Each structure stands twice: as structure tokens, then as C-alpha cells.
Amino acid sequence: xxxxxxxxxxxxxxxxxxxxxxxxxxxxxxxxxxxxxxxxxxxxxxxxxxxxxxxxxxxxxxxxxxxxxxxxxxxxxxxxxxxxxxxxxxxxxxxxxxxxxxxxxxxxxxxxxxxxxxxxxxxxxxxxxxxxxxxxxxxxxxxxxxxxxxxxxxxxxxxxxxxxxxxxxxxxxxxxxxxxxxxxxxxxxxxxxxxxxxxxxxxxxxxxxxxxxxxxxxxxxxxxxxxxxxxxxxxxxxxxxxxxxxxxxxxxxxxxxxxxxxxxxxxxxxxxxxxxxxxxxxxxxxxxxxxxxxxxxxxxx
Numbered sequence: 275x276x277x278x279x280x281x282x283x284x285x286x287x288x289x290x291x292x293x294x295x296x297x298x299x300x301x302x303x304x305x306x307x308x309x310x311x312x313x314x315x316x317x318x319x320x321x322x323x324x325x326x327x328x329x330x331x332x333x334x335x336x337x338x339x340x341x342x343x344x345x346x347x348x349x350x351x352x353x354x355x356x357x358x359x360x361x362x363x364x365x366x367x368x369x370x371x372x373x374x375x376x377x378x379x380x381x382x383x384x385x386x387x388x389x390x391x392x393x394x395x396x397x398x399x400x401x402x403x404x405x406x407x408x409x410x411x412x413x414x415x416x417x418x419x420x421x422x423x424x425x426x427x428x429x430x431x432x433x434x435x436x437x438x439x440x441x442x443x444x445x446x447x448x449x450x451x452x453x454x455x456x457x458x459x460x461x462x463x464x465x466x467x468x469x470x471x472x473x474x475x476x477x478x479x480x481x482x483x484x485x486x487x488x489x490x491x492x493x494x495x496x497x498x499x500x501x502x503x504x505x506x507x508x509x510x511x512x513x514x515x516x517x518x519x520x521x522x523x524x525x526x527x528x529x530x531x532x533x534x535x536x537x538x539x540x541x542x543x544x545x546x547x548x549x550x551x552x553x554x555x556x557x558x559x560x561x562x563x564x565x566x567x568x569x570x571x572x573x574x575x
Contacts, residue, residue, distance in 0.1 A: 280430050282384075283391040294569040296396050298358055298460050298487045302504050325349055358402040359459030363451055364391050365493075367410040367442035369468050372495050376502040379557040384494045385465040387433040387492055388561040393462060398426045403459075406432060409447035410440045411471050415456060445473025452480050460487045464555075467492055467541045475544055479564045488550040491540055498534060500525050534559075 278285060304572075327336055327347035335349045362562075366401065370383035374437050379385070397404040403419035406429050417429055444465055451461075467474075467490075481488055501523040538554065545552035553568045 277344075278395075278430065279428065280434060282387050282433050283395060283430050284393050284562070287560075288392060288395060290562055290566055291387060291569070292394065294396070294566060294573075295400055296358065296360060296393060296402075296460060296569075297388060297572075300383065325490075356464045358397065358400070359420065359434045359455075359457055360393065360394060360397045360402065360404045361407070361419065361455060361459060361461050362393065363407045363409055363461065363463045364390055364436070364467075364539075365409050365410070365444060365446060365465030366414075366436055366438055366440075366442075368439050369466055369491070371438035372498070373498050373557075374495050374502075377495075377497055377558070379495060381438065382466055382495055382557055383436065383438045385555065385557040385561060386491065386493045387436060388463075389493075389555065389565065390464055391430050391433055391566055392562060394426055394429050398423065404429065407447070407454075407549075409444060409451075411440075411443045411446075412467065413447050413450045416451070418454075419459075430537055443468065445475075445477050448474065448477035449480070451537070452477060452484075454554060458484050458486050460489065462489045462491070464493060466498075467537075470537070470541050470544070475548070477547060478482070478550065482548050482550070488545075488548070490541070490545050490550055490552045491555045492538070492552060493555045493557065496556055499531075499556075501530055 285424060325348065327349050337348050337350050340346075340348045364383075364386055370386065371381050373379055375383040380388075394404045394406070398421060401421060403421040404426070405419035406415070406417040407413050408415035415432060417425075417432065442465075444463075444467075448463070461478075463478075478488055503523070542552045542554075551568075551572060553564075553571075555564060
């Protein structure tokens with residue numbers, strides 16, 4: 275196993291995740307033998323069905339007990355096991371640059387990159403495949419799924435070069451990613467979901483109808499949940515616009531708090547309605563401990 279020296283992937287901290295795995299709750303579909311159940315029929319360990327024996331079949335698969343009862347040859351079929359495919363979609367729009375005005379943390383994009391790097395490491399360490407798509411108004415970087423350590427290194431380096439900027443069209447980007455994937459697996463979306471348009475949910479519906487397992491990491495800064503306690507603040511348009519205004523946070527605090535809470539509730543409800551896992555990822559929390567709690571909650575479900 276190679277050593278990685280990148281600020282977005284702390285292998286010492288990854289030790290707290292050594293007992294967790296990213297598993298699909300549905301049927302995985304990959305290209306190599308692996309630990310995840312597939313809809314393909316093969317010769318793995320879990321019995322699935324019978325079919326009639328045809329010339330050329332391995333006689334070791336003939337069920338002789340069935341032959342003794344029926345005087346006919348049947349071959350046992352098993353659920354093949356395939357490697358998991360994980361598709362990471364990272365929102366790199368301008369709003370992901372926010373790092374706080376008073377309570378400074380790492381920017382939302384940097385926090386999301388750390389989550390993505392840790393998830394990619396977990397996937398590759400299991401011999402599974404991971405890909406990455408960077409999205410703002412369009413998909414401007416798409417790395418197909420691979421399972422090698424060199425691919426993981428390139429993926430982490432790509433995350434390290436990522437900058438936040440521009441507007442977002444997450445729904446359109448997810449649609450483009452859907453057109454590019456060739457086999458189902460786990461879709462992981464890391465975004466602040468500040469514009470959860472109907473197109474976002476239409477795209478996620480496509481993945482779900484294709485039996486993808488979908489996990490949404492809703493990345494927020496604590497000051498987005500509760501405005502900071504300052505006398506005066508300037509509010510900026512963060513996704514490609516230049517508009518701004520100055521006001522006292524106390525003037526808009528109650529209305530803002532209610533609207534942002536409603537946004538979180540709507541995204542969470544839309545996710546759960548579709549059978550997606552939704553996790554609120556605050557940038558003031560440890561990313562590795564946060565992932566551990568997410569995996570534990572996912573195992574319980």
C-alpha cells in the first residue's frame with residue numbers, strides 16, 4: 275500500500291475508519307470479483323436458483339440430490355459477487371468557498387474535499403472502484419471509476435487543485451454524470467444544496483430508478499445555520515453575482531433562521547422520500563469522526 279502525503283488525506287486520522295466500509299444496500303454491478311452482491315449469476319457462495327444442465331457446463335455444479343429425485347440434470351446458480359462502483363460528485367460552485375466571518379473554519383469546499391478523499395481511500399482499500407466529477411454550472415472534471423492506488427493519488431491531487439467559483443447547476447451536472455456512468459453503484463453527492471431545484475431531484479430520481487444507492491452530504495458552515503453576533507454585516511451573492519447589501523444581522527436573524535431551517539428540512543425530506551441517505555456535514559466538526567458516525571448510522575439502518 276503506497277503512502278500518501280496530502281493535506282486532504284490524513285492516514286493517521288483514517289485509522290478511526292479502519293473497521294468501516296462503504297457498502298451498497300442494493301446490488302452492486304462491477305467488472306471484477308469483489309465482496310458485493312450482484313445481479314449477475316456466477317459461482318460465488320450464495321445459492322440463487324437452478325437451470326437445466328447443458329453440454330459444456332461444469333459437472334461440479336450439477337445438483338445430484340435433485341437428479342436423484344427427478345432423474346433430470348440441474349445446475350445450481352449462485353449470486354455472483356462484484357466490486358462496488360462509487361461515483362463522487364463534488365459541488366465546486368462559488369458558495370462552497372464560504373469559511374465564516376467570525377467563526378472561521380476551513381471552507382466548505384475544503385471540508386467536502388476531505389470527505390471525498392477519505393471515502394475514495396476507503397473504496398480503493400477494499401479493491402473497489404471510485405470516480406470523481408467536479409460540478410458547478412457544468413461538469414468540468416470527470417474521472418472514470420478505477421480501483422488502483424495510482425488512480426486514488428490522481429484523484430486526491432485533483433481535489434487539491436479544486437477551486438470554488440461560479441454558479442451552480444447541480445441538477446444538470448448530475449444528469450450529465452448519469453449519462454456517463456455505465457454500471458450502477460453508489461452515488462455520493464457533496465454539496466451545500468443552496469439551490470435544490472426540481473432538476474436536482476429529477477436527476478436523483480434517475481439514479482434511484484436505475485437502482486443506485488444514493489448518499490447526500492449536505493455541507494454547511496455553522497454561521498449559515500445561525501448568523502454571527504455582530505453589529506453590522508455585509509451579505510454577498512456568492513455564486514457568480516456581484517450583488518451585496520449591508521444590514522444588522524439582528525434585523526433579519528429570525529426570518530433567516532427560519533428560512534435556512536426550512537431549506538435543510540426540505541432537502542432532508544426529499545432525500546428520505548427517495549430512499550437516499552442524507553447527512554448534515556458541518557465544517558466545524560472533525561471530518562473523520564463525522565464519517566465514522568455516518569457509517570455507524572448507515573449500518574443501523
